Amino acid sequence: MTELLEKLRQLLGPKGLLDEDIEQRTTDGWGAQECHSPAIIRPENTHQLSEVMKLCHESGQKVVTHGGCTNMTRGCVSSKDELVISLERMTAIESIDSTNRTMTVQAGAPLQTVQEQAQANDLFFTLDLGARGTATIGGNIATNAGGNQVIRYGMAREQVLGLEIVLPDGRILSFMNHMLKNNAGYDLKHLFIGSEGNLGIITRAVLRLRPKMLSKTTALVATDKFSKMSHLLNHMEQALGGKLSAFETLWQNYYCIACKGENMGPPPLSENYPFYILIEASGANAESDSEQFLQALESAMSKELIANAVLAKSLQQQQTMWAIRDNIPALFAYQPMMLFDVSLPISEMESYLTEMQKI
Numbered sequence: 001m002t003e004l005l006e007k008l009r010q011l012l013g014p015k016g017l018l019d020e021d022i023e024q025r026t027t028d029g030w031g032a033q034e035c036h037s038p039a040i041i042r043p044e045n046t047h048q049l050s051e052v053m054k055l056c057h058e059s060g061q062k063v064v065t066h067g068g069c070t071n072m073t074r075g076c077v078s079s080k081d082e083l084v085i086s087l088e089r090m091t092a093i094e095s096i097d098s099t100n101r102t103m104t105v106q107a108g109a110p111l112q113t114v115q116e117q118a119q120a121n122d123l124f125f126t127l128d129l130g131a132r133g134t135a136t137i138g139g140n141i142a143t144n145a146g147g148n149q150v151i152r153y154g155m156a157r158e159q160v161l162g163l164e165i166v167l168p169d170g171r172i173l174s175f176m177n178h179m180l181k182n183n184a185g186y187d188l189k190h191l192f193i194g195s196e197g198n199l200g201i202i203t204r205a206v207l208r209l210r211p212k213m214l215s216k217t218t219a220l221v222a223t224d225k226f227s228k229m230s231h232l233l234n235h236m237e238q239a240l241g242g243k244l245s246a247f248e249t250l251w252q253n254y255y256c257i258a259c260k261g262e263n264m265g266p267p268p269l270s271e272n273y274p275f276y277i278l279i280e281a282s283g284a285n286a287e288s289d290s291e292q293f294l295q296a297l298e299s300a301m302s303k304e305l306i307a308n309a310v311l312a313k314s315l316q317q318q319q320t321m322w323a324i325r326d327n328i329p330a331l332f333a334y335q336p337m338m339l340f341d342v343s344l345p346i347s348e349m350e351s352y353l354t355e356m357q358k359i
């Protein structure tokens with residue numbers, strides 16, 4: 001490997017290859033796993049990465065790609081004989097096209113930067129999750145992340161119009177489509193979305209943007225039966241006429257742990273309900289949207305779908321509610337722990353969870 005590292009150093013310069021203090025880096029969202037790789041390779045553009053991959057391919061060198069290393073399933077863990085390829089120098093927002101509502105970025109751009117740049121241009125990038133400050137767009141796409149607004153806008157896949165990829169042998173594939181409607185043949189970018197770096201390294205992306213939302217109404221509600229939650233979801237979707245943007249259910253055991261985490265204030269609702277739901281609607285008119293939201297909640301209460309509810313009256317209260325949903329790190333106090341992202345049809349959730357808890 002020494003010879004390969006020397007070639008990579010010559011290719012990338014001193015900033016492009018780190019081989020000191022590497023174990024201080026953590027490789028997952030727990031902040032727990034040390035990095036054991038002999039070096040971190042940090043290309044600054046697609047061309048450099050392509051040359052890196054050619055050299056690695058020629059010498060049969062295994063690599064592990066790092067975005068923000070916020071995944072919770074140890075997807076960035078590397079061993080002593082694997083090199084890390086980090087996208088941390090490929091963070092540029094290359095362009096924003098307000099007419100076509102697209103943004104072209106390098107894959108190492110942090111999610112939050114993308115959101116803020118969209119916002120600054122009166123536009124909206126719909127993907128959002130608790131790790132926004134550190135997670136990268138490339139990592140979001142590689143894991144096909146869902147996030148807080150998946151119910152309205154779909155997963156990361158739905159926000160990607162175009163991709164550029166470097167294959168394991170260094171070849172560059174460019175599918176940098178900018179159009180929402182494009183029915184010209186196969187759409188191979190989808191193979192790479194959710195592939196977790198197994199098929200290639202995502203280097204650039206064309207992202208779909210939407211018009212900026214002008215209103216946001218948030219409530220935390222509690223209910224006493226699982227079946228009521230699914231009725232409530234249908235009720236809110238119908239009553240809000242397409243404005244429902246989040247419906248995040250929290251089980252009592254999670255709620256109690258998350259509310260007690262660091263920097264958390266008093267819980268917005270008492271801790272004695274079996275289920276909590278964070279409900280949010282976004283639209284274009286703060287006054288009428290909030291009125292519609294309130295009416296929807298009131299009619300849900302009169303149908304006894306909700307046992308208790310608290311409406312956020314300020315941005316700070318909205319943030320407090322979301323902080324509970326996002327406080328996954330509070331779970332880290334319990335060890336050993338393995339996290340999974342399990343998807344089920346709503347109709348199967350209750351029996352699955354009852355069985356799981358029994359086990």
Ligand SMILES: Cc1cc2nc3c(=O)[nH]c(=O)nc-3n(C[C@H](O)[C@H](O)[C@H](O)COP(=O)(O)OP(=O)(O)OC[C@H]3O[C@@H](n4cnc5c(N)ncnc54)[C@H](O)[C@@H]3O)c2cc1C
Nearest residue numbers: 029067068069070071075130136138139142146147197202
């Ligand atoms: C507090 C918190 C809240 C979260 N909430 C949610 C949530 O609500 N919904 C949800 O779906 N997820 C959630 N996640 C997980 C989240 O989806 C991932 O952490 C994030 O999308 C990964 O981005 P990353 O840049 O950190 O990728 P990394 O963790 O660096 O990488 C993830 C995987 O993708 C590969 N990879 C990274 N970059 C590239 C690239 N450019 N090309 C090819 N492969 C690459 C890596 O090798 C690894 O296998 C949460 C995580 C945290 C810490």
